[in-house]
Amino acid sequence: MSGTELSVLDALHKRRRTFVAGRDLVHQGQLDQAAYILISGWACSYKILEDGQRQIVDFQIPGDFLGLRSVLLHMSDHSIEPITDIEVTEVTVADLLDAFSQTPRLATAVFWAASRDEAMVVEHLIDIGRRAAAERMAHFLLELGARLSLVGLGSKAGFACPLSQYLLADALGLSAVHVNRVLRTLRESGMVTFRDGFVTFDSYSRLTEFAEFDPVYLDHTGPLLR
Amino acid sequence: MSGTELSVLDALHKRRRTFVAGRDLVHQGQLDQAAYILISGWACSYKILEDGQRQIVDFQIPGDFLGLRSVLLHMSDHSIEPITDIEVTEVTVADLLDAFSQTPRLATAVFWAASRDEAMVVEHLIDIGRRAAAERMAHFLLELGARLSLVGLGSKAGFACPLSQYLLADALGLSAVHVNRVLRTLRESGMVTFRDGFVTFDSYSRLTEFAEFDPVYLDHTGPLLR
DNA sequence: CGGAGGGTTGATTCCCCTCAAAATCAGTGG
């Protein structure tokens, strides 16, 4: 990146804020609010149906954008909840547009990040649409592990994971009860263990085969910036 | 839009091409290919699993981008198939980056289009994750109708629809047999009829209530360009 | 006229949901 690009990037990291676990930062239907870059902690974006069911669209880990789409659509079509206490830096619409006009290549980079987000949502869609519960869980844990590894928070051995079985259920379109059963079968088959806030890949290779996991869509090298 | 913006837009509409129904224009895993803007006809983007199952991610109708994400990620993570014969204009990476650097506001507009795409995928995710088959079908047909209305190809009365029940099944994560049953119950309940390539909303209001359909995420006014 | 693609319906199976009830654990206050 060039010097100007870096300085524009720096300018985006001015307003640092923190949020406590459980209290939404963004509400479905909210207008004109800012986006954030997640510095530390975990969050999730979700939608609530009228009957109270909820579907978690994605989990965000350090380095991810929060609410980028909301900024562009001028209204949030989903809610965002911090799962742990989180630290973020705020990015306003003005910031983004400024950055875009000053350095088009930066716009491309943000665009690329958004494309990666969408690719993850698509993979999530495949998960829920066409994979059985066990494969779905396996694929989901592998994707999470791969993403965390990219930011140094995980490896092929496993990763620390603050998610409850209820959160997993809301993300995977399952009931919490069934999540528990699926985790048991995966554990007993010796592929992966989720216990005490830690996911352990007991057999990474068998798990990837079982889940048909192909991490290309997470490839972290922003190709257009090479 | 300004004059330069319009001329840049014009430059994007040079290379016009046609593709016949059924033959993929983009293959999963393909490198470095172009994006397209759909002029006429219908297409769908999908992914295939190893066991041969397929999940349709989205249908594209006139005015939509095809493969925008593939361009930015430098590789296609999905395939695109024309459902009918289609007419498109080709947009290369170079075109896009040129356009971005010449007119940042145009970049924002394209970005907004991508956000809208993602919002639709998210809504699709909710559909499959948390709605029963009948609600899912109802919601899907309403969304399609709303999108088609925006480009003058539909109304609250209904729309012409070239999709087979197999395609609907692959999109909604159902079996073709079950799609047929669901369509029957919806027809017999007097809410919507899908017959002979035409979707008729027999009772638009009851259908929207039944499906909890909220079209805000399709709002067509690109807010940032106002 | 035969074959392919699409639509329709019935019978059976099974995956996952719902309901229900323990067990465990962290925190909290008496």
Next chain:
DNA sequence: CCACTGATTTTGAGGGGAATCAACCCTCCG
């Protein structure tokens, strides 16, 4: 120190929605 509460995990029993398997119909088309 211990009773009490709430959140989370675990396990069982029963039911239902959707898949699968299997026909049969229709239309279109080479």
